[in-house]
Amino acid sequence: MIIKSISLQDFQCYSGVHENNKFEFEKGLNVIIGDNGSGKSKLYDAFNWILYDRVFDSNSRGFFPTSTIRINLFSDKAKKGANVGDTITVEVKLHLENNLSSSSIGNEYFLYRTYTAKRKELIEDYNDLKGWELSHISTEKVETKDVLHFKLDNSPGIFDKVRKMLVPDDMMPYLWFQGEQVDSLIDFKKEESLTKAINALSDITVYDDIILVAEKVKDQANSMYEKEQSGLSKNKSEFDNWKTSKDKVEGKIKKEREVIIELTEQVEQSSEKINTLLGRIEDSERVLTLNSNLQAEKERSSTVSENLKSVTQNFNKNIFSKKWILRNTLPIWDEFESKRKNYQDKREDIVTSRKAERQIEEAQKMRLPVNIPNRKHLEDMIQENKCFVCDRELDEEHAKNHVIALLERAKNISSRGPLTKYNFSDFFERLYNIGFNNESAAKSADDSVNREIEKIQKLENEKRRLSENVDAVVQQLESLMQLSSLDLFTSKGIESAFRSTEKTKDTWQEQLTLSKSRLKNFEDELNSLNQNPPELKGEVQQQTIQRKELFNDFYLVAKSTRESVYDKQIRKIEAEANKHFHAMTSDNSSVQGRIILEKRGSAYLPKNVNSEGIEMSSINDSNIILIKLATIMAIVSMRGNSRETFPLITDAPTSKFSDNYTIGFCNTLGSIYAQSIIMSYDFFHNEALKKTLLENVKNVGAVYIIEPNTKEDNRENRDTLATYKTRIK
Amino acid sequence: MDLFEEIGKKRPKYALKYQKLMESFARKGAVDQKEAQESSYDLGKFFNTQYELYIYATFLGLSIDNPLPIENAEDGKGFIEVRSWKPDDVVNYLIMCVFAKSKIDFNDLEDMDEMGVQREMRAFSKLLEAYANGGLDYLNGLLNKGELSFDDDYCFVKLLKEVDTKD
Numbered sequence: 019m020i021i022k023s024i025s026l027q028d029f030q031c032y033s034g035v036h037e038n039n040k041f042e043f044e045k046g047l048n049v050i051i052g053d054n055g056s057g058k059s060k061l062y063d064a065f066n067w068i069l070y071d072r073v074f075d076s077n078s079r080g081f082f083p084t085s086t087i088r089i090n091l092f093s094d095k096a097k098k099g100a101n102v103g104d105t106i107t108v109e110v111k112l113h114l115e116n117n118l119s120s121s122s123i124g125n126e127y128f129l130y131r132t133y134t135a136k137r138k139e140l141i142e143d144y145n146d147l148k149g150w151e152l153s154h155i156s157t158e159k160v161e162t163k164d165v166l167h168f169k170l171d172n173s174p175g176i177f178d179k180v181r182k183m184l185v186p187d188d189m190m191p192y193l194w195f196q197g198e199q200v201d202s203l204i205d206f207k208k209e210e211s212l213t214k215a216i217n218a219l220s221d222i223t224v225y226d227d228i229i230l231v232a233e234k235v236k237d238q239a240n241s242m243y244e245k246e247q248s249g250l251s252k253n254k255s256e257f258d259n260w261k262t263s264k265d266k267v268e269g270k271i272k273k274e275r276e277v278i279i280e281l282t283e284q285v286e287q288s289s290e291k292i293n294t295l296l297g298r299i300e301d302s303e304r305v306l307t308l309n310s311n312l313q314a315e316k317e318r319s320s321t322v323s324e325n326l327k328s329v330t331q332n333f334n335k336n337i338f339s340k341k342w343i344l345r346n347t348l349p350i351w352d353e354f355e356s357k358r359k360n361y362q363d364k365r366e367d368i369v370t371s372r373k374a375e376r377q378i379e380e381a382q383k384m385r386l387p388v389n390i391p392n393r394k395h396l397e398d399m400i401q402e403n404k405c406f407v408c409d410r411e412l413d414e415e416h417a418k419n420h421v422i423a424l425l426e427r428a429k430n431i432s433s434r435g436p437l438t439k440y441n442f443s444d445f446f447e448r449l450y451n452i453g454f455n456n457e458s459a460a461k462s463a464d465d466s467v468n469r470e471i472e473k474i475q476k477l478e479n480e481k482r483r484l485s486e487n488v489d490a491v492v493q494q495l496e497s498l499m500q501l502s503s504l505d506l507f508t509s510k511g512i513e514s515a516f517r518s519t520e521k522t523k524d525t526w527q528e529q530l531t532l533s534k535s536r537l538k539n540f541e542d543e544l545n546s547l548n549q550n551p552p553e554l555k556g557e558v559q560q561q562t563i564q565r566k567e568l569f570n571d572f573y574l575v576a577k578s579t580r581e582s583v584y585d586k587q588i589r590k591i592e593a594e595a596n597k598h599f600h601a602m603t604s605d606n607s608s609v610q611g612r613i614i615l616e617k618r619g620s621a622y623l624p625k626n627v628n629s630e631g632i633e634m635s636s637i638n639d640s641n642i643i644l645i646k647l648a649t650i651m652a653i654v655s656m657r658g659n660s661r662e663t664f665p666l667i668t669d670a671p672t673s674k675f676s677d678n679y680t681i682g683f684c685n686t687l688g689s690i691y692a693q694s695i696i697m698s699y700d701f702f703h704n705e706a707l708k709k710t711l712l713e714n715v716k717n718v719g720a721v722y723i724i725e726p727n728t729k730e731d732n733r734e735n736r737d738t739l740a741t742y743k744t745r746i747k
Numbered sequence: 748m749d750l751f752e753e754i755g756k757k758r759p760k761y762a763l764k765y766q767k768l769m770e771s772f773a774r775k776g777a778v779d780q781k782e783a784q785e786s787s788y789d790l791g792k793f794f795n796t797q798y799e800l801y802i803y804a805t806f807l808g809l810s811i812d813n814p815l816p817i818e819n820a821e822d823g824k825g826f827i828e829v830r831s832w833k834p835d836d837v838v839n840y841l842i843m844c845v846f847a848k849s850k851i852d853f854n855d856l857e858d859m860d861e862m863g864v865q866r867e868m869r870a871f872s873k874l875l876e877a878y879a880n881g882g883l884d885y886l887n888g889l890l891n892k893g894e895l896s897f898d899d900d901y902c903f904v905k906l907l908k909e910v911d912t913k914d
Contacts, residue, residue, distance in 0.1 A: 334793045334903060338837055343803060345907045346810035347844055354847035361853035438857035440864065445750045446853060449843040456840050467904055 019184045020045060020693040021665055022113040022126075029067070029108050030060045031726065033093035033740045036111060041743065043695060044719030047687050049711065050697045052724040057741040058697035061724075062196065062669035065695075067091075068110040068131040069181050071156055074196060084133055084156045089145055091133060095740065097144040100137040107134045114184060126163035127171075127180050131156050188218045189657065189664060192650045197670035204646040206615065206622050215653050216587045225580035232569070232576035239569040243562050250554040257552045267544045274537040281530040286618045288523035295516040301502035302509035308495045309506055315491055319484035326477040333470060342467055344460035351453045351460065358450050368437050396425040588615055588622055594652035595645065598690070602644060602682035613645055644679060647671060655690045666694035681710055688717035712747055721747035748864060754842055755830030757872040760823030761801060765883040768890065773800040793903050798832045802841060803903065804882030805875060809844050810910045814877035815884050823876070845875045885910075 025040035026032040032039040041050070041061070052058045063073040072081040073091070084091060096106045109132045116125040133156040141149040158177040161168040173179075185193055191203055192215070205211040216222050244261065251257035337343050391399075391406070399405055399421050403412045412418040459466075499505055504512070592615045599613055614631075615622035624645050625633050654664070666687065672680045680700050687694045701708040702723075712721065727742045761769060773794035794800040808814060817823045832838045851867050859867065889895040895902055 330900060333900060335795075337803065337903060337907075338799065338834055341837060342904060342907060343806050343837060344840060346910060347806065347840070350809055350844045350847045354843050357847060357853060364854045438854070439860065440748060440857045442750060442853065442857055446846075448751075449839065449846065452836060452839045453843050456836065464908070467908070471901075 019114055019116050019665070021184075021667075021695065022115050024061075024064060024068075024113070025111045026061075026064050027109040027111075028093040028096040028106060029064050029110055030091065030093060031057045031741050032060065032064070033095035036109070039741065039743075041722060042720060042745075043693065045693050046717030046719040047684055047715065048693070048695045048719045049684075049701070049721045050695070050724060051701045051708070051722065052697070052699065053702050054699060056724050056726055058699070058724065059196070059669050060741075062667065062697055064110045065112075065194065065667050067156075068112050068129060069185065071131065085154065088152055089135060089147055089150055092135060093740075094144070097135075100144075102137050102140055105134055105136045107132060109133075114180065116183065126168070128159075128161040128168055129177065129180060130159040130161075132159070133157070185664060189654070192218065192653050193664050194667045195650075195669075195671075197668065197672070200643055200646050200650070200671065204649045206624055212588065212591075212622060213584075215591065215649070216584065218653055219591075219656050220587060222580070222584060222587065225576070225583055229573070229576045229580055232573040236569040236573040239562075239566045243558060243566040246558045246562050247551070247554065250556050250558065252553045252555055260547065260552050264544065264547050267540050267547065271537065271540045271544060274533060274540060278530065278533050278537060281526055281533055283618075283621070284526040285523060285530055288519055288526055290618070290623065291519045292516065292523060295512055295519060298502060298504060298512050299516060301498065302504055302512035305495065305498055305502070305504050305506065305509040308491060308498065309509075312488065312491045312495060315484060315488045319481065319488055322477060322481045322484055326474065326481055329470075329474055329477060333474065336466070336470060340463075340466050340470075341456060341459040342463045344456055345463035348457070348460050351457060354449065354453055358446050361446060362443075365437070365443065372437060391424070393425065396421055400425065585617070588617075590656065591615075591649060591652050594656050595648040598651040598655070598686055599645060599648035601686040601689070602648065602679060605682055606679065613648075644683075647683070651686065651690050664691070666691040666696075668694070669697040670699060671696060672698060672700055680707065681715060684711060684715045684718075688715075693719070718747060720745060748861065750864075750868070751839075751842075752830075753865070753868045754871065755828060757829050757868070757875075758825040758827065759801070759829065759872055759876045759879060760817060760825040761804075761876070761883055762817050762880055763822050763824050765880075765887060766824060768883060768887055769797050769800060773797045797826055801826075801879055802832065802837065804886060805841060805879040806844070807882030807885055807906070807910060808878035808880070809848065809882075810907075811881065811885060812848075813881035813885065814848075814874060815880040816873060816877040817880055841875075845871060845878065848878070849874050 021043050023040055023042045025036035027036050027039065028034065029039070050058055050061060059074070066081070067073050067084070070081070072083045073087055074081050089097070092106055092108050096108075100106050109130060112127075112129040114127045114129065116127075134153050136151040137149060138151045139149045143149075160171045160176045160180055162171040162176075191199075195203060203211070204215065213222065248254065248257050248261070395406060399412065400418070403418070404410070405412055405417065405421065410417075412421060592613070596612050611626045611628045613624050614627055616625050624642070626641075627633050654666075657664075672683055680698075684696075687696070701711055711718065722743050722745050724741050724743045727740045773796060794803065829838065849871055851871065856864060856867055886895060889906075895906075899905070
């Protein structure tokens, strides 16, 4: 049977009529893609509701019937829009086709489930039950195709009949499930979980019935034997006491054996946990080491970044602090030097001529002091052209010049002061020294700039290198954490968990040893009682003895046969599951070896082993889910005709997977189920994955994308909420 | 007379049309050294103070030998006195360069009376302004052509290399 379509009317977030909320499906893989909260799980609920009158609640992780869900089944839009007296209806309609039927009559069905509510009072909170008159139960309806048309089918039990054709009750958990149910669906630690699976494949309960019968006849045979013994005993009360003691000891033995089973399981679980932790200690140490390396690299990177920022910020300051600004000034400095030299030379000339004058004066001073004769007399002498000393005329040029020189000497001496009005030689000297001192800075400005730029480039390269290191370590760390399913917090706790679990195991082991010792004592006691029965007047009949022995053996054989059959089924499931597991993980080269289900007490625990049966690695959470899914698929594929008849419907089965597993899972589905409908978030944001789904996955039927139609800022007010779908394949 | 003191009192101006340029690339008065350094950097201001930019522009003007006098006094905007400019040795070096380029005869200067020296110092100050103005004009031209931007941290250093001393 395959599902041709489902349509919804005002079912939770699917407000509106059937035509607006219709999904058509085909054989092969059908995918509903949507973001979190877009309506995928509600669609899954719609399938559940129409067939089983219940919806799944994630908070309590359980199913609830219509009678509990009630008004919450209806869309907010419908509830909001209902006036007093209006009746609103929620309905889901399923179109089914029996693809194995060769007849055109009775090979197609419409299933309906309907539930109504009448508005009796307008209350602001439209979810308040006081405002509604609700039907007590939902109603079912079937229409069966009669040649060309669909007619209402009122045959007794027709709804359940069609439902079971679609999904047999015992196969239902393995055909319709949510991703979060997988864990509990196949719990390797619980025998009842695997027993249920095996019962779905072959009826192992017949062996359980045989064991019950064998136990009964064994007990009867034992009872007959004891009765005969009692009848033959010389002392009845002594026999009764002996029998009572024996019964007591046997009771203790039974109890102690149960305790031993429990303690053995505890010890095995602790060992398992220790092995798991041991396997994880190495990983956790690596995680912690990598994290430590990461912090160190981040710190180094931060230091270099700070350094680089500081150097870059200070770069322009160097224009002044390292005098790069003087770069182009050397020719100007030369000009100044030249001007200053000229200035100095001129000053030197003045100094020299002053010196010469002084020398002349000095020379003259030897003969006559200054102002002797005085100036007036000298001027008079020149005027009168006569020397007053020797009273001769200054007729000789030499004599006249001498008098003039004497006059000049006086003038010069009287007017001689500083060389110039201002003496700026210190000023120019200072400027010269500044130029001189900074000449080398001006010459080496280019080198200085280049060195600084080189320093910046080195820091930038270092920063880039460290940043790449950080990214590499982050990637290593994330990869390791994903593979090992460890985070920092867990890693830190692993060692203490390991120590604590070791201690716990030792405690259980101690108790187990004590318990075994007690059991031994009880068994010895029982042996002793058996070996020292009360005296009998005669012998128990041979046939009684034989019957006792026979039925005791029969009981043992029944038990071991059941165990053997059970174990064979487990091996078959294991082999089939491995096929599916390898198919799903074919694109992931890190997954190697095969999975075995190892018996541990009443549990079967998965291990990853190589071809020689040696354990390769501990199994992480992601792989556990894959193994469980593979086991579910094995149960379905081993069922025989499942491929031809039963569709798979699952909500978010791949939520814990990496992308490679998701595609492997999708490809494998096609080889197991004639039709599968999966709701998935994985493809929503991952365009590459979606492309692979549409182009590379085999047997893809219909693919839809669903989105809520209200704006993000109006999501709190859900009374206009509807779900918008687009078929992309 | 102390010429350093005389020059130190001067408050050279820049042409008003370069005010936006001055304000874009320099802070007006550094408050806190660290803050100035960081926020200058972040705001795309390459110089902590306006006088730093002014000194830079003057050296630029000297390098390209492009003195542009401010024609009208009203067109100029002054800021703090030369004696407040830092660092001292760069400022003194600048003074040395302007003296080199000036027409002042060092020897004649010494023979002038006080008024004459004051006059020469005014001329010196004008020449300094002219070189600064020339440098600012050059920067403005680059800015208008899009060859100077906030995005290039190294633009002012690169400019020093790109500009050759012109005769």
